[in-house]
Every structure is written in structure tokens, then in C-alpha cells.
Amino acid sequence: MFISSVNHSIRMRIRFVIRKVRTNSAGVCPLNCRITIDGQKATEFATGAAVDPKKWDSKFQKVKGASQAAIDLNRRIDIIKTELEGVYLSARSRGLRLSANEIKDIYTGKKELACSFVKMTTLYLEELKIKNRSIVTVNRYKRCFLYLNQYLGKDMNVASLEKRHVSGFWRWLKEKGYHNDYCNKIVQACIGLFRFGMREGYVERSPFAGVSLEWKKELDTTCLSKEELGLLENYPWSDKLQRVVDSFLFMCHTGLHIGDYIEIGEDSCYTYNEKQFMKVKRIKTGVEAIFPLDNFAVSLINKYGGCDKMPKISGQKSNDYLKVIAEAVGITKNLTNKIARKTFTDICLNEYGFSDEVVSTMLGHTSTRQIKHYGSIKEKRILKEWSDKVDVA
Known part of the structure; x- marks a missing residue:
């Protein structure tokens, strides 16, 4: 069993298991991988390798023997361990605490380790178009996201946005002279964006969670004489x-x-x-x-x-x-x-x-x-x- 530890409180365990019930006519069965983080297990995923059940050493997590086939398979197991560890350590270095299933999804290509703000907004706007939202509505959302991007000053990893960014963004909007309710509409659009991000797995949490908007029902009927x-x-x-x-x-x-x-x-x-x-x-x-x-x-x-x-x-x-x-x-x-x-x-x-x-x-x-x-x-x-x-x- 492979254990990766960044600190004493968070550990990842990688274990390989065989599925004897799926042994084929050639006498080999699939080798699956199971990831556990803080006691939470991910669903097993197939490694693409097949092992003779009689030659599999569950305790030492390797194939017995000195044949070339055994050497190649053990090398493949080591590579999978190293790659999984790389995903885990890369996430930790960015301040991301990913679940076992998220590590698995990143490794298998179902999810990306990092998603930039611009990329997530692009994907969200594409979804709005697919849902036949009007071009006016799509452009309004786009404008709201541009405000947040301007405030951030760079294309950040969405997982690194925090509550302080939200409060700072609100103050920035007010300093630009926008009405209270217009600022609320911008924040509402951003709340929807991060709900999309959570649903699609780009972020675990929304920095806008718990934000309470106070509507003043301001009516701006400015017109020309x-x-x-x-x-x-x-x-x-x-x-x-x-x-x-x-x-x-x-x-x-x-x-x-x-x-x-x-x-x-x-x-x-x-x-x-x-x-x-x-x-x-x-x-x-x-x-x-x-x-x-x-x-x-x-x-x-x-x-x-x-x-x-x-x-x-x-x-x-x-x-x-x-x-x-x-x-x-x-x-x-x-x-x-x-x-x-x-x-x-x-x-x-x-x-x-x-x-x-x-x-x-x-x-x-x-x-x-x-x-x-x-x-x-x-x-x-x-x-x-x-x-x-x-x-x-």
C-alpha cells in the first residue's frame, strides 16, 4: 500500500485490488486501483492491466516472479502510484484539498486539476447559449463577469477565490459609482457562475456562498430633456x-x-x-x-x-x-x-x-x-x- 503524506492530518492511500470474479478464459483478471483520503474512499477505477490471480501479492502490492511480464506490470503499477501522487501533491501545493474521487477524476481525465476564471466563464456562457438564453442576457452575464475579472486583475484559478475577494469586489463596484441594486445584479450573476462551477466540479465551494444581498429597489429613470x-x-x-x-x-x-x-x-x-x-x-x-x-x-x-x-x-x-x-x-x-x-x-x-x-x-x-x-x-x-x-x- 502506498501512502503520501503532506502533513500529519491529511494522508492519501493507494491500493491495487484484483477482481477474481472477472477472470477470463486466459486465466487473468482486471487490476483496479482504489484511492482513500482521510478515510474516504473513491470508487475503484480500472488500470487497464490484467493479472494472474495466482501471481498477485496483495500484501506487497506487486506481481510475483522475475519474468519480463511481471517486471513490466510492476513498473506500470509504480508509474500509476507516481502519477497519482503527483496529482495529489500538485493540488496541495496550490492550496486545494481534493477528495479521493476528485483525485481519481483528475487522473482519469474526467476533471481538470485547475480551472481558470476566464475558462469557467466561457463554459458557463456557452451553456447559457445552449439553453437558448437571449444574446442580450448572455452579454449581460458576460459584462458582469468582466467586472469581476477586472477587479481580480488577472486570470486566477477559480478554486483560489476566497470570501475576501467577494467583499473587495463589492467595495470596488461601489467605488465605481454603481447603484446598490446594479451591484447586486452583478453579484447575482457571479453566484450563478460559481453554482455552475460546483455542479461541473471546477470548484468544491463558492466564495459567494452565504452572501446576503440587500435590495434598495432604486429606480433610475434618468432621461434627456x-x-x-x-x-x-x-x-x-x-x-x-x-x-x-x-x-x-x-x-x-x-x-x-x-x-x-x-x-x-x-x-x-x-x-x-x-x-x-x-x-x-x-x-x-x-x-x-x-x-x-x-x-x-x-x-x-x-x-x-x-x-x-x-x-x-x-x-x-x-x-x-x-x-x-x-x-x-x-x-x-x-x-x-x-x-x-x-x-x-x-x-x-x-x-x-x-x-x-x-x-x-x-x-x-x-x-x-x-x-x-x-x-x-x-x-x-x-x-x-x-x-x-x-x-x-
């Missing part, structure tokens, strides 16, 4: 930035999400009752968003020669450009593509006085409950509805 929209429309932009501004303004006038805007094509536009309409099946939910096109939106479509020829820029890249654009015209708000959708909602609710049901349909929502995340009723709408019924002082 008519004056700020005018600044964007009238500024003399370069050709590159003009395309970014036009796509942003188009979303302000249609309420499209950046992911849905990128997918619009020639068949997205149609005529109803002699009016221009657009119908878009949302990538995230599969729900159709239906809305008429105002004169400004139609003018942009005509400018580029059709819906399918509108400037299409990825969300992250356009957000980077929007920061430059905001600074150029003196807009102090954190200008992102999300603000376009919120601006559309604000105009519909407070300028035009549309009902929640109509706004929900145009946004592609299945209920009116989501509107509160995109816009809120303001004094102008309240005053208008009062003025229709009550004399206001």
Missing part, C-alpha cells in the same frame, strides 16, 4: 459621431433597446391606416414591440435609405462614443443607450400623456409593471390632467 435632445440634433458632428448620434436619437424616438435596434431590417417597417409603423420582436423576451414612427424617425430612415441601412454599432462601443458626445455638448448625465429608451418613455408619459398600456405595448413589455423602471409621471402630466378637470390655483 427636449433641450438636451436639441443639443444632440444641432451640433456639427463628424461623420463617425453623427452615425452614433443618429442611432441614439432614433432609439429616443422609438423606444428600441440597443439589442433590438441592431436587429431591425427592411421588414420591420410597415404601413397601417396610411401611417408608418414598426414591429420588432424583442430579443430578450420574444414579445413584439409595436409603435408608429414620428416624422423625425422617418427622416432618419430616409436619410440612410431604409431600416436595414441604419448605422448599427455595438452597445459597448456606442456607449463609449456617447460619453465623448455628452462632453462635447455639455450634457452632464451619464449618457448611455439605456437613456434613449427611458427618454422615449418619459416623452410618451409626460409630453403625450399616453396610457401605461399603450406605452408597455410600444416598449414590448407583457405588463405595465415594468414602466416604473423606465419613466415616471411628472408635474407636467399631472398638471395637464388636473387642468382638464379642476381649476388649478
Whole structure:
């Protein structure tokens, strides 16, 4: 029996056993290997070797005799011992305390000794795609994992992440100015990632285990005013930035999400009752968003020669450009593509006085409950509805 000991409290035992009941017509039976760590045994695995039961010495764990076959088989047994010991010692040197079954799985190729953070996130994102999660959802998860990778500063072994990394990551997010609930969503995505890692055997434990999230239910309905929209429309932009501004303004006038805007094509536009309409099946939910096109939106479509020829820029890249654009015209708000959708909602609710049901349909929502995340009723709408019924002082 082979014993490997890194310290006095943790020991690995390796023992080879034969299965006489499976002796074949040639008179040999399979030689299996059994690993035990701290009294916990792994399921036996086949070594691929066969032994004559009469020549097997169970006490000394070797084949009796001086024949070449016996020498080769004993050498093979020694190699297996050495390789198993290598896996065990390598894991211990990295601070990993693996079970007997995990050692066996690593040796037999069913599991890797170490899995990097980037590799585990890649595998998790691939699983989300296989489960037909929308590209918007997959990209949102990807963005959350990029935050954690940026905080870590390097591609770490996932098994080496600890509680201190989680608490440090939370502080790092808050220092970057993100809202409490947005930080929670990022952490939630990471919790799901490590649950996947535990299920697939890449980590034994999750550093996010036991994390309690406090939701403040913050609603960020930041939007642009008519004056700020005018600044964007009238500024003399370069050709590159003009395309970014036009796509942003188009979303302000249609309420499209950046992911849905990128997918619009020639068949997205149609005529109803002699009016221009657009119908878009949302990538995230599969729900159709239906809305008429105002004169400004139609003018942009005509400018580029059709819906399918509108400037299409990825969300992250356009957000980077929007920061430059905001600074150029003196807009102090954190200008992102999300603000376009919120601006559309604000105009519909407070300028035009549309009902929640109509706004929900145009946004592609299945209920009116989501509107509160995109816009809120303001004094102008309240005053208008009062003025229709009550004399206001």
C-alpha cells in the first residue's frame, strides 16, 4: 500500500485490488486501483492491466516472479502510484484539498486539476447559449463577469477565490459609482457562475456562498430633456459621431433597446391606416414591440435609405462614443443607450400623456409593471390632467 503524506492530518492511500470474479478464459483478471483520503474512499477505477490471480501479492502490492511480464506490470503499477501522487501533491501545493474521487477524476481525465476564471466563464456562457438564453442576457452575464475579472486583475484559478475577494469586489463596484441594486445584479450573476462551477466540479465551494444581498429597489429613470435632445440634433458632428448620434436619437424616438435596434431590417417597417409603423420582436423576451414612427424617425430612415441601412454599432462601443458626445455638448448625465429608451418613455408619459398600456405595448413589455423602471409621471402630466378637470390655483 502506498501512502503520501503532506502533513500529519491529511494522508492519501493507494491500493491495487484484483477482481477474481472477472477472470477470463486466459486465466487473468482486471487490476483496479482504489484511492482513500482521510478515510474516504473513491470508487475503484480500472488500470487497464490484467493479472494472474495466482501471481498477485496483495500484501506487497506487486506481481510475483522475475519474468519480463511481471517486471513490466510492476513498473506500470509504480508509474500509476507516481502519477497519482503527483496529482495529489500538485493540488496541495496550490492550496486545494481534493477528495479521493476528485483525485481519481483528475487522473482519469474526467476533471481538470485547475480551472481558470476566464475558462469557467466561457463554459458557463456557452451553456447559457445552449439553453437558448437571449444574446442580450448572455452579454449581460458576460459584462458582469468582466467586472469581476477586472477587479481580480488577472486570470486566477477559480478554486483560489476566497470570501475576501467577494467583499473587495463589492467595495470596488461601489467605488465605481454603481447603484446598490446594479451591484447586486452583478453579484447575482457571479453566484450563478460559481453554482455552475460546483455542479461541473471546477470548484468544491463558492466564495459567494452565504452572501446576503440587500435590495434598495432604486429606480433610475434618468432621461434627456427636449433641450438636451436639441443639443444632440444641432451640433456639427463628424461623420463617425453623427452615425452614433443618429442611432441614439432614433432609439429616443422609438423606444428600441440597443439589442433590438441592431436587429431591425427592411421588414420591420410597415404601413397601417396610411401611417408608418414598426414591429420588432424583442430579443430578450420574444414579445413584439409595436409603435408608429414620428416624422423625425422617418427622416432618419430616409436619410440612410431604409431600416436595414441604419448605422448599427455595438452597445459597448456606442456607449463609449456617447460619453465623448455628452462632453462635447455639455450634457452632464451619464449618457448611455439605456437613456434613449427611458427618454422615449418619459416623452410618451409626460409630453403625450399616453396610457401605461399603450406605452408597455410600444416598449414590448407583457405588463405595465415594468414602466416604473423606465419613466415616471411628472408635474407636467399631472398638471395637464388636473387642468382638464379642476381649476388649478
